[in-house]
Amino acid sequence: xxSVTQLDSQVPVFEEAPVELRCNYSSSVSVYLFWYVQYPxxxxxxxxxxxxxxTLVKGINGFEAExxxxxxxxxxxxxxxxxxxxxxxxxxxxxxxxxTALIFGKGTTLSVSS
Amino acid sequence: xxxxxxxxxxxxxxxxNKKSLKCEQHLGHNAMYWYKQSxxxxxxxxxxxxxxxxxxxxxxxxxFSPECPNSSHLFLHLHTLxxxxxxxxxxxxxxxxxxxxxGYTFGSGTRLTVV
Numbered sequence: 001x002x003s004v005t006q007l008d009s010q011v012p013v014f015e016e017a018p019v020e021l022r023c024n025y026s027s028s029v030s031v032y033l034f035w036y037v038q039y040p041x042x043x044x045x046x047x048x049x050x051x052x053x054x055t056l057v058k059g060i061n062g063f064e065a066e067x068x069x070x071x072x073x074x075x076x077x078x079x080x081x082x083x084x085x086x087x088x089x090x091x092x093x094x095x096x097x098x099x100t101a102l103i104f105g106k107g108t109t110l111s112v113s114s
Numbered sequence: 115x116x117x118x119x120x121x122x123x124x125x126x127x128x129x130x131n132k133k134s135l136k137c138e139q140h141l142g143h144n145a146m147y148w149y150k151q152s153x154x155x156x157x158x159x160x161x162x163x164x165x166x167x168x169x170x171x172x173x174x175x176x177x178f179s180p181e182c183p184n185s186s187h188l189f190l191h192l193h194t195l196x197x198x199x200x201x202x203x204x205x206x207x208x209x210x211x212x213x214x215x216x217g218y219t220f221g222s223g224t225r226l227t228v229v
Contacts, residue, residue, distance in 0.1 A: 043220035
C-alpha cells in the first residue's frame with residue numbers, strides 16, 4: 001500500500017527564519033504530490049502540487065517544494081516565515097491507479113513565534 | 115468560502131440519535147469525498163463518489179451511511195454512533211484524476227461530538 005511519511009510532527013521556528021517541512025512517500029510508480037495547509041477550525045487549503053514537469057514547484061503564500069524521485073521526497077520550504085504561517089501542514093500523494101483518491105500524511109504543526 | 119459548503123459546522127449527538135451531515139459544491143467537480151480527521155491521526159478516507167457512483171468504501175462501519183443524490187450534493191447519515199466517532203468530518207471535491215487531478219477543494223468541516 002502507498003503511504004506518506006511526514007518526519008516531523010512539530011516544527012517551531014522564529015519569525016523571518018527559513019523552514020523546511022519534510023515529506024517522503026513510498027511508491028514505485030508515477031506519483032502526484034500535494035501540500036495542504038489547515039488553519040484552526042478550518043478545512044484544508046491547497047498550497048501547491050506536483051503533477052509533472054519541473055521538479056521545483058511554487059505555491060501560494062511564498063511556499064515552494066521540490067520533487068526528488070530518487071529520494072522519494074517532496075519537502076516544503078519557505079525562505080522567511082511569518083506569524084500567520086502558523087498552521088498544520090499536510091503532504092498527500094495520488095497515483096495513476098488510485099483514480100482520484102489522495103492519501104495524506106499525519107501532518108506537521110508549524111509554530112512561528114516572534 | 116471555498117466553494118464546498120458543509121452543514122452543520124458543529125453537531126452534538128447522543129449515541130441513540132440519527133443525524134445527517136450535508137456537503138454541497140457548485141464547482142462542477144465530478145468526484146466527492148468524506149474524510150474523518152481525529153486528533154493525532156492522519157486524515158482517514160471514508161468514501162469516494164465519482165459521477166454519483168460510490169467507488170470506494172474504506173472499511174467504514176455501517177453506522178455511517180453515505181448518499182450522493184447528484185454530483186453537487188453529498189450526505190453522511192449517522193446512527194448509533196460511538197464516542198470514538200467524535201471527530202472533524204471533512205468533505206472534499208475534485209475534478210479529474212492522474213495528471214489531470216488538480217487537487218481537492220475542502221469544506222470547513224463538521225465538528226461532531228458523540229455523547
